[in-house]
Amino acid sequence: MTRVVAIGIDAVEPSLITTMIREGRLPHLEQLHARAATVDLSTGSDYRAEFPWNEFCTGRRASTLRYWSTVTFDPDAYATYMRGAPDAEPFYAVGDDATVIAFDLPKVVRSSGVRGV
Numbered sequence: 001m002t003r004v005v006a007i008g009i010d011a012v013e014p015s016l017i018t019t020m021i022r023e024g025r026l027p028h029l030e031q032l033h034a035r036a037a038t039v040d041l042s043t044g045s046d047y048r049a050e051f052p053w054n055e056f057c058t059g060r061r062a063s064t065l066r067y068w069s070t071v072t073f074d075p076d077a078y079a080t081y082m083r084g085a086p087d088a089e090p091f092y093a094v095g096d097d098a099t100v101i102a103f104d105l106p107k108v109v110r111s112s113g114v115r116g117v
Contacts, residue, residue, distance in 0.1 A: 070085075070107065071083065093111040
């Protein structure tokens with residue numbers, strides 16, 4: 001059985017994590033890092049606080065989702081309104097093919113395609 005863990009560490013300078021691992025201050029993360037593939041992600045110039053996680057969780061660009069933020073401006077009414085999370089399936093919505101444990105996922109809708117918690 002293949003097991004996959006996706007860990008996103010947000011709002012921290014990456015070099016701080018690297019330094020803390022090297023100093024032995026994050027032993028569990030060091031063990032995971034030693035036997036894992038790692039990918040550094042970056043945001044584009046049209047960055048908004050919410051959309052990197054939306055793009056990660058759905059595998060779709062913000063421009064495709066037409067979603068950049070939980071707050072949207074309606075130019076016709078000259079008003080703003082709350083939108084919530086984008087209506088898109090997360091990448092881990094694979095039905096009964098996998099058991100999923102997901103926690104602390106920002107701006108992701110619940111999906112019937114996810115078996116697990």
